[in-house]
Amino acid sequence: MSQFSVPCVVYRGGTSRGLFFNESDLPKESTCREKIFLDGIDAYNLSQVNGLGSGTSHTSKVVVIGPPSVEGADVDYTFYQIGIGEKVVDAKGTCGNLMAAVGAYAVDEGFVSSDTVEESMIVYAFNTNIQKMIRLIVPTVDGKAKVSGTYQMAGLQLPGAKYAVDILSPGGGKLGSTFPLGPKFELSLKEKQIPVSVVDIVNPFVYLSAESLGLSESDLFTDLSSDEALLNQLESIRCEMSVHMGLTNSIEEAAAAPAIPKIAIVSEPIDYITTSGTAIKKEEVDIVAKMVSMGRFHRTFAGSGLYNLAAAALLPGTIPNRCTNRELVDDKSIVRIGHPDGIAEVRVGLTKNQRDVDYVGLDRTARRVMKGELYIPHE
Incomplete structure (x- = not known):
């Protein structure tokens, strides 16, 4: 045979x-696994036309699920995270959006089940990338993950069933502390001082203000994807900060690991029009932001970034905190993030001293698209 197959669910x-x-369906040998991931998505072509990716960072992803290794x-x-036009299989970071689908998969594939008819199941999933426990409330019908519902989330046209996703004690998963360089760090880049904040919550993120890059708030909601000079500048900052925070040992190593840290530009709330044509008033949001993922501007905002940014907006001294006038209420709050395609509301609970994060949470929807055999060409 010219190809072999592996069971796969999208x-x-x-x-x-x-x-x-x-x-249990994958080979143990890492090179064989990576070939399945690379060929399955088609990391080799920018269009990913020869696989199941679609040429974007938010669809070039793989998740492997197995039995638990930790109590609870x-x-x-x-x-x-799989490369786009390059052979990259990166497990250093994680994906906040696909966490909801992890809960759906666990229910659909029988990793968790119930003898009684319930409207939801609680799934505890341990994410090996960040060594954190994820609590998922999965809506169910007839013992399977529910799809249809009335919850409307930004970035999708049709509503669905609401999944509650909470990451417990999310800080320091990759670097050991929420602020590996303190709430604010002055980066010297080409004889210029650029203030940044590095926040390690779910994934490590580097935050800059629009002002520090010579951008206005309204510039964030223009098409910046063709601004190669800006993208190159952001990549330079991302690589420099990767070394400063100890994630990589050199600029070259950082450039070869594009998944993390991620980088985002933030500003104070403004009125703007989303990519879907919806008018957002500044009173509806607490902060606005645009992020880069895998070298490209994200069309919405990565789920991991929403968790991170919401917490950073409430933590004193950070650049996101300086862009919002929100105050924490009773150690818990909802932070409203304005991104290019709408508003995301993120649950944040801080520790009692309000210097770190107890949990972060989002409501998402999820859907099984297909299940079958994924065909992989032999060498």
Whole structure:
């Protein structure tokens, strides 16, 4: 045979889509696994026309789910960001949107079940990328993950069933602390001082203000995807900060690991029009932002980034905190993030001293798209 096959399920979770595999269906040898991921998505072509990706960072993803390794978990799972036009299989970060789909997969594939008819199931999933527990409330019908519902989330035209996703004690998963360089760091870049904040919540993020880049708030909601000079500047900052925070040892190593840290531009609330044509008033949001993922501006905002930014907006001294006038109420709050295609509301609970994060949470929708055999060419 010219090809071999592997059982595979395609899920959408939030505004991301990925290939889901049962750990037991994959070969143990890492090179063989990576070939399945690369060929399945088609990392080799920018269009990803020869696989199931679609040429965007939020659809070039893989999740592997297996039995739990820690007490209290129902499943373990590992997320992989796959390259677009390059052979990259990166497990350093994670995906906040596909967390909802992890819950759906765990229910649909029988990792968790119930003898009674319930409207929802609680799934505890241990994410090996960030070594954190994820609590998922999965709506169910007839023992399977529910799809249809009335919850409307930004970035999708049709509503769906609401999944509650909470990441417990999310800080420091990759770097050991929420602020590995303090709330604010002065980066020297080409004889210019640029203030940045590095926040390690779910994924490490580097935040800059629009003003520090010579952008106005309204510039954030123009098409910046063709601004190669800006993209190159942001990539330079991303690589420099990767070394400063100890994530990589050199600029070259950072450039070869594009998944994390991620980088985002933030500003104070403004009136703007989303990419879908919806008018957003500044009174409806607490902060506005645009992020880069895998070298391209994200069309919405990554789920991991929403968790991170919402917490950063409430933590004193950070650049996001200086762009919002929100105050925490009773150690808990909802932060409204304005992104290019709408508003995301994120639950944030801080520790009692209000210097770190107890949990972050989002409501998402999820859907199984297909299940079958994924065909992979032999060498």
